[in-house]
Amino acid sequence: MLAAIITILVFFTVIFLHEFGHFTAAKLSDVKVNEFSIGMGPKIFSKSYGETSYSLRALPIGGFVAMEGEEENSDDLRAFNNVSPIKQMIVIVAGALMNMLLAILAFTLFFAIVGTPSTTIGEVLDNSPAYYAGLKAKDKILEINKTPVKSWEDIIENISKADSSTINLKIERDKEILNIESETEDTNGRKTIGINYQPMKNAGNVLKAGLKETKNTSLMILKFLKELVTFKQDVSELMGPVGVAREIGKASQLGIIGVLYIIGAISANLGIFNMLPIPALDGGRFLMILAEAISGKKIPEKIAIGINAFGFVLLFGLMIYVTIFNDIFRMGN
Numbered sequence: 001m002l003a004a005i006i007t008i009l010v011f012f013t014v015i016f017l018h019e020f021g022h023f024t025a026a027k028l029s030d031v032k033v034n035e036f037s038i039g040m041g042p043k044i045f046s047k048s049y050g051e052t053s054y055s056l057r058a059l060p061i062g063g064f065v066a067m068e069g070e071e072e073n074s075d076d077l078r079a080f081n082n083v084s085p086i087k088q089m090i091v092i093v094a095g096a097l098m099n100m101l102l103a104i105l106a107f108t109l110f111f112a113i114v115g116t117p118s119t120t121i122g123e124v125l126d127n128s129p130a131y132y133a134g135l136k137a138k139d140k141i142l143e144i145n146k147t148p149v150k151s152w153e154d155i156i157e158n159i160s161k162a163d164s165s166t167i168n169l170k171i172e173r174d175k176e177i178l179n180i181e182s183e184t185e186d187t188n189g190r191k192t193i194g195i196n197y198q199p200m201k202n203a204g205n206v207l208k209a210g211l212k213e214t215k216n217t218s219l220m221i222l223k224f225l226k227e228l229v230t231f232k233q234d235v236s237e238l239m240g241p242v243g244v245a246r247e248i249g250k251a252s253q254l255g256i257i258g259v260l261y262i263i264g265a266i267s268a269n270l271g272i273f274n275m276l277p278i279p280a281l282d283g284g285r286f287l288m289i290l291a292e293a294i295s296g297k298k299i300p301e302k303i304a305i306g307i308n309a310f311g312f313v314l315l316f317g318l319m320i321y322v323t324i325f326n327d328i329f330r331m332g333n
Contacts, residue, residue: 006259008060018063022065029087035054036052036053039056061319092285104211108211115201116206119197121195129183129192144170225272235322236326238322278315279307284311
């Protein structure tokens with residue numbers, strides 16, 4: 001039951017902030033917003049304040065901000081089709097931008113709790129090569145095989161790529177510089193010595209780690225999409241709403257750190273995916289606005305509606321396919 005509640009809250013948070021980005025940019029651009037909706041399908045709740053209707057709908061698979069003149073041209077001076085292309089593009093990208101900001105925030109909070117890696121040893125495993133070499137907790141590693149190290153990743157890499165089974169470490173212990181020789185051991189095909197890092201939790205490192213994790217997640221998503229369109233990845237690797245809900249449920253078992261990490265990952269995914277140059281997605285709409293701005297000519301309304309309708313059908317069909325054959329099928333196996 002708790003996992004279901006967390007899943008709904010995660011979906012709500014990610015979708016709400018995406019649509020809130022569009023909504024805020026539209027209001028700041030003086031574009032008339034007819035409806036702000038979380039969810040799709042039949043209305044569960046609706047309340048009007050001023051010119052805008054705020055709705056909650058039955059299917060938690062998305063949301064929308066319905067602006068005057070967005071789908072069909074309107075004579076209203078505050079219609080989306082009558083504001084400048086710059087304002088239109090800002091409104092379009094605001095949703096994805098909000099998702100990326102949420103990803104940064106979620107990952108930053110994650111590292112604020114678990115800490116960030118450092119070059120200082122936090123634990124020496126019993127009966128490990130480091131244990132027998134005399135390494136201790138709070139030793140700060142300065143060099144490995146005469147190569148300076150500035151991060152935990154550097155330490156892992158330099159130990160792993162060592163030419164021999166023995167490495168030389170320069171460390172700082174109680175303001176004293178020591179040189180220690182340690183054997184290595186094989187752990188899952190990689191050389192290790194049996195140490196863990198001491199986590200750091202200062203604000204600068206935490207924010208830097210949040211930004212880096214957002215960047216790495218985004219690059220991983222883009223790499224996957226590239227491999228998907230070049231047929232190096234299979235459609236079976238995609239997940240629909242059911243699969244995402246299952247992953248949120250798994251993450252929730254780890255507590256707040258699991259929830260924060262999955263929020264960051266989902267939000268980054270949504271931000272990247274929505275800006276793909278596909279009709280019916282924000283990226284497709286952005287591309288159409290940009291083409292109109294460059295050419296100085298409006299795309300005929302019927303053609304624009306047709307392109308968006310085609311994109312919507314394509315995406316909805318893909319979502320149904322992925323949900324049935326990837327998400328639900330996997331649940332039965």
